[in-house]
Amino acid sequence: xxxxxxxxxxxxxxxxxxxxxxxxxxxxxxxxxxxxxxxxxxxxxxxxxxxxxxxxxxxxxxxxxxxxxxxxxxxxxxxxxxxxxxxxxxxxxxxxxxxxxxxxxxxxxxxxxxxxxxxxxxxxxxxxxxxxxxxxxxxxxxxxxxxxxxxxxxxxxxxxxxxxxxxxxxxxxxxxxxxxxxxxxxxxxxxxxxxxxxxxxxxxxxxxxxxxxxxxxxxxxxxxxxxxxxxxxxxxxxxxxxxxxxxxxxxxxxxxxxxxxxxxxxxxxxxxxxxxxxxxxxxxxxxxxxxxxxxxxxxxxxxxxxxxxxxxxxxxxxxxxxxxxxxxxxxxxxxxxxxxxxxxxxxxxxxxxxxxxxxxxxxxxxxxxxxxxxxxxxxxxxxxxxxxxxxxxxxxxxxxxxxxxxxxxxxxxxxxxxxxxxxxxxxxxxxxxxxxxxxxxxxxxxxxxxxxxxxxxxxxxxxxxxxxxxxxxxxxxxxxxxxxxxxxxxxxxxxxxxxxxxxxxxxxxxxxxxxxxxxxxxxxxxxxxxxxxxxxxxxxxxxxxxxxxxxxxxxxxxxxxxxxxxxxxxxxxxxxxxxxxxxxxxxxxxxxxxxxxxxxxxxxxxxxxx
Amino acid sequence: xxxxxxxxxxxxxxxxxxxxxxxxxxxxxxxxxxxxxxxxxxxxxxxxxxxxxxxxxxxxxxxxxxxxxxxxxxxxxxxxxxxxxxxxxxxxxxxxxxxxxxxxxxxxxxxxxxxxxxxxxxxxxxxxxxxxxxxxxxxxxxxxxxxxxxxxxxxxxxxxxxxxxxxxxxxxxxxxxxxxxxxxxxxxxxxxxxxxxxxxxxxxxxxxxxxxxxxxxxxxxxxxxxxxxxxxxxxxxxxxxxxxxxxxxxxxxxxxxxxxxxxxxxxxxxxxxxxxxxxxxxxxxxxxxxxxxxxxxxxxxxxxxxxxxxxxxxxxxxxxxxxxxxxxxxxxxxxxxxxxxxxxxxxxxxx
Ligand SMILES: Cc1ncc(C[n+]2csc(CCOP(=O)(O)OP(=O)(O)O)c2C)c(N)n1
Ligand code: SF4
Ligand SMILES: [Mg+2]
Numbered sequence: 029x030x031x032x033x034x035x036x037x038x039x040x041x042x043x044x045x046x047x048x049x050x051x052x053x054x055x056x057x058x059x060x061x062x063x064x065x066x067x068x069x070x071x072x073x074x075x076x077x078x079x080x081x082x083x084x085x086x087x088x089x090x091x092x093x094x095x096x097x098x099x100x101x102x103x104x105x106x107x108x109x110x111x112x113x114x115x116x117x118x119x120x121x122x123x124x125x126x127x128x129x130x131x132x133x134x135x136x137x138x139x140x141x142x143x144x145x146x147x148x149x150x151x152x153x154x155x156x157x158x159x160x161x162x163x164x165x166x167x168x169x170x171x172x173x174x175x176x177x178x179x180x181x182x183x184x185x186x187x188x189x190x191x192x193x194x195x196x197x198x199x200x201x202x203x204x205x206x207x208x209x210x211x212x213x214x215x216x217x218x219x220x221x222x223x224x225x226x227x228x229x230x231x232x233x234x235x236x237x238x239x240x241x242x243x244x245x246x247x248x249x250x251x252x253x254x255x256x257x258x259x260x261x262x263x264x265x266x267x268x269x270x271x272x273x274x275x276x277x278x279x280x281x282x283x284x285x286x287x288x289x290x291x292x293x294x295x296x297x298x299x300x301x302x303x304x305x306x307x308x309x310x311x312x313x314x315x316x317x318x319x320x321x322x323x324x325x326x327x328x329x330x331x332x333x334x335x336x337x338x339x340x341x342x343x344x345x346x347x348x349x350x351x352x353x354x355x356x357x358x359x360x361x362x363x364x365x366x367x368x369x370x371x372x373x374x375x376x377x378x379x380x381x382x383x384x385x386x387x388x389x390x391x392x393x394x395x396x397x398x399x400x401x402x403x404x405x406x407x408x409x410x411x412x413x414x415x416x417x418x419x420x421x422x423x424x425x426x427x428x429x430x431x432x433x434x435x436x437x438x439x440x441x442x443x444x445x446x447x448x449x450x451x452x453x454x455x456x457x458x459x460x461x462x463x464x465x466x467x468x469x470x471x472x473x474x475x476x477x478x479x480x481x482x483x484x485x486x487x488x489x490x491x492x493x494x495x496x497x498x499x500x501x502x503x504x505x506x507x508x509x510x511x512x513x514x515x516x517x518x519x520x521x522x523x524x525x526x527x528x529x530x531x532x533x534x535x536x537x538x539x540x541x542x543x544x545x546x547x548x549x550x551x552x553x554x555x556x557x558x559x560x561x562x563x564x565x566x567x568x569x570x571x572x573x574x575x576x577x578x579x580x581x582x583x584x585x586x587x588x589x590x591x592x593x594x595x596x597x598x599x600x601x602x603x604x605x606x607x608x609x610x611x612x613x614x615x616x617x618x619x620x621x622x623x624x625x626x627x628x629x630x631x632x633x634x635x636x637x638x
Numbered sequence: 639x640x641x642x643x644x645x646x647x648x649x650x651x652x653x654x655x656x657x658x659x660x661x662x663x664x665x666x667x668x669x670x671x672x673x674x675x676x677x678x679x680x681x682x683x684x685x686x687x688x689x690x691x692x693x694x695x696x697x698x699x700x701x702x703x704x705x706x707x708x709x710x711x712x713x714x715x716x717x718x719x720x721x722x723x724x725x726x727x728x729x730x731x732x733x734x735x736x737x738x739x740x741x742x743x744x745x746x747x748x749x750x751x752x753x754x755x756x757x758x759x760x761x762x763x764x765x766x767x768x769x770x771x772x773x774x775x776x777x778x779x780x781x782x783x784x785x786x787x788x789x790x791x792x793x794x795x796x797x798x799x800x801x802x803x804x805x806x807x808x809x810x811x812x813x814x815x816x817x818x819x820x821x822x823x824x825x826x827x828x829x830x831x832x833x834x835x836x837x838x839x840x841x842x843x844x845x846x847x848x849x850x851x852x853x854x855x856x857x858x859x860x861x862x863x864x865x866x867x868x869x870x871x872x873x874x875x876x877x878x879x880x881x882x883x884x885x886x887x888x889x890x891x892x893x894x895x896x897x898x899x900x901x902x903x904x905x906x907x908x909x910x911x912x913x914x915x916x917x918x919x920x921x922x923x924x925x926x927x928x929x930x931x932x933x934x935x936x937x938x939x940x941x942x943x944x945x946x947x948x949x950x951x952x953x954x955x956x957x958x959x960x961x962x963x964x965x966x967x968x969x970x971x972x973x974x975x976x977x978x979x980x981x982x983x984x985x986x987x988x989x
Binding site for chain 2: 229233245246247248249250275277281284285291293294296297298300302304305306307323324418426458461463464465468470471472474482
C-alpha cells in the first residue's frame with residue numbers, strides 16, 4: 029500500500045466510558061509533534077451508553093477541514109461494529125478489541141485485533157480502571173502503529189494529570205502495554221503513519237467557546253448571565269473559570285458576576301439590565317434560547333441597550349440535533365423579535381476569530397447601543413481547532429460609545445436620549461446615578477420621542493424608526509469587513525461563505541483550481557453588509573453561497589439586504605449536522621459548473637478575461 | 639398622556655428635606671391612570687417616602703414590567719432613571735442592573751398580572767437570589783390594562799364585575815415571598831398612607847429583597863361589591879398585624895410603646911425597624927409564625943396588613959457571589975483586561 033501522511037483515524041466508543049480524554053491525548057500528541065490535526069467530536073445528546081465517535085484528520089499541510097472516509101477505525105463499541113467497519117476506506121485498517129473472537133467480512137482492509145479488555149483485566153483491579161484504561165491501551169498501540177514520538181505522548185499524560193500524580197504511572201503503563209503489544213504482533217509502523225511535522229510551535233489547540241470566553245474577559249465583560257444549553261454551555265463555564273482566577277481585587281473579591289439564570293428570558297433580561305447600567309454584559313445560548321429571548325432582543329434593539337449575545341448554533345428546527353452543527357439561525361437572529369427589527373451579527377470562522385470578534389462585539393454593542401449577536405456554531409464552539417496564538421494589543425482602547433458624564437451634562441444645553449445629534453443615528457446615553465438633576469430618562473419598549481417620552485404620534489414613531497435605519501447604515505460601515513480571496517483575478521465565479529465552513533471552502537477552492545476552475549471567495553464576517561459585499565456581487569456573474577441550512581438563509585439575506593439578484597446566487601446547502609468537507613463542496617460546485625449553462629457562460633467569460 | 643409635564647410652580651414655603659428638596663422635586667409626570675385608581679395613591683406614598691428619607695433621587699433606579707401599575711414609575715421621581723421593560727420580566731432587568739451597580743437603590747413596581755402570572759418565575763428567582771431591591775406589587779386582582787380579566791391573585795370568592803365566578807384559588811404573594819427567600823415582606827393598602835409610607839421607607843432601606851404586596855383597587859374593573867380587592871372590602875376586612883416605625887440612622891426614637899408589644903429590629907446601616915405589634919401570638923422574625931398567621935387569618939376572610947416578616951440577617955446576591963465592593967460598572971478597564979502578557983501564558987496552556 030502507498031504511504032500516506034494525510035489520513036483519518038476514527039474512534040468508535042460508548043459515551044460515558046472515559047474515551048474522550050484518551051482520544052484527546054491522541055490528537056494533542058500529534059498536534060504537539062507539529063502535525064496538522066482536525067479533531068471532531070461526534071457525540072450523542074446523552075450522558076452514558078450511546079455510541080459516540082471521535083475523528084481525527086491528520087495532515088502535513090495544516091489543513092483544517094474535516095475529511096470523509098476513515099483510514100484507521102478504532103472500533104470499541106460492539107453496538108456499531110458493522111456500521112464502523114463499513115466506513116473504512118479500502119486498504120484501511122481496523123483496530124478492535126479481540127478479547128472475544130469476532131469475524132469481520134471485509135477482505136479489503138487489514139484487521140488488527142488487540143485483546144484490550146483481557147490485558148486490562150490482568151493488570152487493573154477495579155472495574156472502573158479496567159474500563160478507563162482500555163482507551164489508553166489503544167492510544168498506546170497507535171503510537172507504535174503510526175510511529176508517533178512516544179516521549180510526546182508520555183509528556184501529555186504528565187500534563188493531563190498535573191496535581192493528580194498518582195494517576196500518571198497507571199496511565200503510562202497502559203500506554204506501554206498497547207505500544208508493546210502492537211510492536212510485538214504487528215508490522216509497525218503502518219504505511220499510514222505520521223511524518224515529522226512542521227513544528228509550528230506557536231500554534232495553539234483550542235475550542236471556539238473557550239476562545240470566545242477569553243475574548244469577553246479581555247473586552248472587560250463583568251456580567252455573564254446564562255442558561256445551560258449545548259453547545260453554548262462551555263462558553264459561559266470557560267468565562268467563569270478564567271474570571272475566577274483573573275478578576276480578583278486586592279481582597280480576593282470578584283470583579284465579575286456570573287449568574288446561572290432560571291431560563292434564557294431571565295438570562296438576557298439580566299444582560300439588558302447590566303448593559304443599561306453601564307456594565308459590559310453577555311449571554312451565550314443556542315437556537316431554542318434565541319427563540320425564548322426574542323421579545324427581549326427587540327426591547328434592547330428599540331430601547332437601544334448594548335449587549336453581546338453568543339448564538340452557538342446547533343441543528344434545528346426545535347430541539348433538533350442538539351449535538352450536531354448547523355448555521356440555521358441566520359434569519360432568526362438577523363430579524364430577531366417582532367416588528368421592524370434588525371440585529372448586528374458577527375460570524376467568526378475559527379477560535380482565534382471567536383476571541384477577536386467577541387472582543388470586537390462589545391465595542392460595537394456600546395458604540396452602536398444595540399445587541400450584537402456572535403454567530404458561532406457547534407463545530408467551532410466545541411471542537412478543538414489548531415490556530416495561531418491569541419493576541420491582545422495592550423494599546424487598544426475599549427470603545428465605550430457615546431456616554432454623557434456629569435460634566436458633559438452640566439455643559440450641555442439639552443439632553444435627548446434618542447436625539448441624533450451627530451447625524452449617524454447613534455444618540456447619547458446616560459447611566460443611572462450620574463447627575464442629581466440632569467440626564468435622567470425613561471427607558472421603554474413603547475414608542476418614544478427623541479427625549480424618551482412616550483408618544484402615540486405615529487409620525488414621531490416613524491422618525492425614530494428611520495433614525496434606527498440610519499444607525500444600522502452606520503453599523504454597516506463599522507462592522508468587520510469580509511475577507512476576499514482572489515483565486516483568479518478575473519474570475520467571474522465566486523463563493524460566498526461564512527463561519528465554520530471556511531476550512532472546507534478554502535480546501536475546495538484549491539481542489540477546484542486543480543481542475544481548472546478558478547473561483548474567488550468572499551467570507552462574510554458581519555451583518556449588516558458593507559459596500560464590499562455588493563461590489564463583490566457586481567464583479568461576479570455567478571456566486572455560490574455555501575451555508576449549513578436547508579433554506580439558504582444567508583442567500584436570502586444577501587438578496588434582501590444587499591440587493592443581489594437571486595439568479596446570481598447559487599445555493600450550496602448542507603444540513604446533515606456534520607462539519608463540512610472540502611470534497612462535498614467541490615462536488616456540489618463542480619456539478620453546477622458542469623450542468624448549468626449560465627455558469628458555463630460565466631466560466632467562459634472569466635476565461636476570456638484571462 | 640404620560641408625556642404631560644406638570645407645571646412647575648415653586649412655592650417658597652414648601653417644606654424641605656435634609657437635601658434642601660421639596661416634595662415637588664420627587665414628583666413625576668401627570669398620571670394618566672383612571673381617576674381614583676389605587677396605583678396613584680401608591681405613587682404618592684413613594685414620593686412621600688423618598689422625600690422623608692432624604693433620598694438623592696438620581697441614586698435610585700425605578701424599574702417595572704407592563705400594566706397600569708408598571709406605568710406608574712413615570713408618575714414619580716422624575717430625576718431617577720426608569721426602565722419600563724417587558725411584561726413580567728422586570729425582576730431580571732433589576733437583577734442585571736443591580737449586578738452592574740450595587741450602589742444604587744432599586745425600586746421595582748409591578749402588577750399582580752405582571753408578577754403572579756407571566757412573571758411568576760422571575761419573581762421567585764429574584765427572591766431566591768436575594769436581589770437587593772424593594773419590589774412592590776400593586777395588587778388589584780385583575781389585569782387593568784387589558785380590561786379586567788381575572789389575575790392569579792384574585793380570591794376564589796371574588797367575582798368579576800359582570801358577576802362571573804373565579805374558578806381558581808389565589809396565590810398569596812406574601813406567603814410565597816416568605817417561603818422563597820424575601821428578607822422583608824409586608825402587605826398594605828393603597829388607601830392607608832399612614833401604614834404605607836413607613837413600610838416603603840423600610841423596604842427601600844432593607845439590604846436584601848424587600849417585598850410589598852399593596853392592595854390597590856382598580857376602580858374601573860374590580861372595585862364592585864363582589865370583589866375582595868375593592869376599597870370597601872379591604873377597609874372592612876383589614877387586619878393590621880402591627881404598626882411599623884422606620885427610624886433612620888442617627889434619628890432619635892421618640893415614639894413610646896409598652897415594651898412587651900414592641901419588636902425592635904436593627905438594620906445593618908444603623909437604622910431601626912420598630913414594630914408595634916397588635917397580635918402577640920406572632921413574631922415577624924419567625925417565618926413559621928408569620929406563615930401560620932397569614933393562613934389562619936386568610937381563612938377567616940381577613941386581609942392581613944403590616945410588616946409580616948423580617949429576616950434580620952440581611953444578605954444580598956453580591957454577598958453570595960463575593961463581588962467586589964466597587965460597582966462593576968465603575969471598575970476600570972485596566973483592572974478588567976488582563977493584558978497580552980497574561981494571554982501569552984494562557985496560550986501556553988493550549989499547546
Ligand atoms: C408578552 C405580553 N403579553 C401580553 C401583554 C398584554 N398585557 C399588558 S398589561 C397586561 C396585564 C397587566 O396586569 P397587571 O400586571 O395586574 O397590571 P394592572 O394593569 O392591573 O396594574 C397584559 C396581559 C403584553 N404587554 N405582553
Ligand atoms: S384600569 Fe384599573 S388599574 Fe388601570 S388605571 Fe384604571 S383603575 Fe387603575
Ligand atoms: Mg393588576
